[in-house]
Amino acid sequence: MNIALVTDQAFEVDRAARTASPLSVRGLTVSYGQTPAIFSVDMTVRAGAMTAIVGPNGAGKSTLLKAALGVVTPLAGSVSVFGQPLAKMRDRIAYVPQRASVDWDFPTRVIDVVMMGLYRQLGLLGRIRAKHRAQAMNCLERVGMTDFATRQIGQLSGGQQQRVFLARALAQDADIYVLDEPFAGVDAATEKAIIAVLKELRDTGRTVLAVHHDLTTVPDYFDDVVLLNTQVVAAGPVVDTFTETNLQAAYGGRLATARVDPESAAG
């Protein structure tokens, strides 16, 4: 009887945390072939925080994001956004896919890509008015790309392309920003610009979740961390979770190549 009571209480606490969480997944499992890419992943993202998903290559980091956003269909598991099913809450989430996932020769201009972020606002046939253009230009300004508005996207450097992708997500004016490797292959100036925008989002109450590959910058950039290797190895605030022991567990023998500084990561 007592045990049942405690379990019920624990369940209630867990449910309350999930309802408050901007993005929570339970038992998420995705498989592209025989072996699962992610297996039974539980993750509860803290509201108003910046969370990094970290793990070795092939750990399923991008897959976890895609499954949480309904971009890939999971074999099992559930996703809730502020306690509601994902389908009802699409307007609250903005996604920044990997830059390499699209063809940059596509015949479109920077401003047109940013306007894609207004799709849910405009609908199928809604007219693009001056206020929508101003909105898009404002988003370009926040990432320092106003001068490039009418350029063809193929003319941009990798860092500039990444900023355009971020501007498109900003145009959605969402509560949750989900980014897949936002710093991969970008120049130092872009990395600084992007992290400034993300911190500004967090400081205005938005939630940021990003797949991140550079272990050395995790403590500087993020509040929380999820260590992933097909399953969740550890998750929580960076100060408690980003430890040598947990990293060893996540990366196994590959930690040496991931070059973490033992002094700073000793926890």
Added chain:
Amino acid sequence: MGAEFVALSLPPILIGICVAVACALPGNFLLLRRQALIGDAISHVVLPGIVVAFLVTGLVATGPMLLGAAAAAVIAVIAIEAIRRLGRIEAGAAMGVVFTAMFAGGVLLLEQSDTSSVHLDVEHALFGNLESLIWLDATGWASLMDPVALATIPVELPRMALALVVICAFLFLFWRPLSLSTFDEGYAQGLGIAPGPLGLGLVIMSAIAAVAAFDAVGSIIVIAMFICPPAAARMMTNRLGHQVAWSAGFAALAAVLGYVLAGYGPLWIGAGGSVSAAGMIATVSGLILGVAAMAGPHRTRNS
């Protein structure tokens, strides 16, 4: 010249323009999605379906032909999957085998069946009969306003015009999600756009264009129009809307120029008779692509 032109040349030219534009419009998206061969594939696969539909119903009518073509497409998809899985053959090779085999099967069926009463034969399947689509009751431009004369206009013209209207309506209505998911499928899914039904809709539009055009102009021109005008248009502009407009312009130009050259070209160079209009239209579209590739302002990427 008015009366003769309206009766003999206007219907084929209008049909040619409708076919060319109807194929070129969805072709833009197929090209950008790296699915350009789907247009080619559809126009091959539909042949046995159309022949079987004719053998069953005894009619050359759009409804049964579309059904037959759709059935053939489903069989093709199943056959491709079966070959890929059972034979462990790469998807591109499996497609190539199925499409050519089904087209060849369609040709054999055509040869063996009694289709002499209607114009459905192998040459027809390749080149159509654009030149024979004449409007006997037309007496001049005024006939376009005369309901009695209009009733005898070749049935291919309203049929093709309807297909073009359906395709235009689809593109107009779904322009945003279609272009968005063509550029960035993952992001589109994140916004709640379902790329599966949208991609299927695009393939269905391509099939409607191919099947409706097939009877009038044959498969050569269909294959050419899916690819050549959009590919040439891509080199003229860096904006999707402009590319689609250019492709429609190039397609119409190829149709008019090709028809005129086929009819009068041999005379101009001193040879007698005329050549196949469908063949000439396809050739002209290829030439337009060649010119765009050499002189288009955006023919190299990142410029």
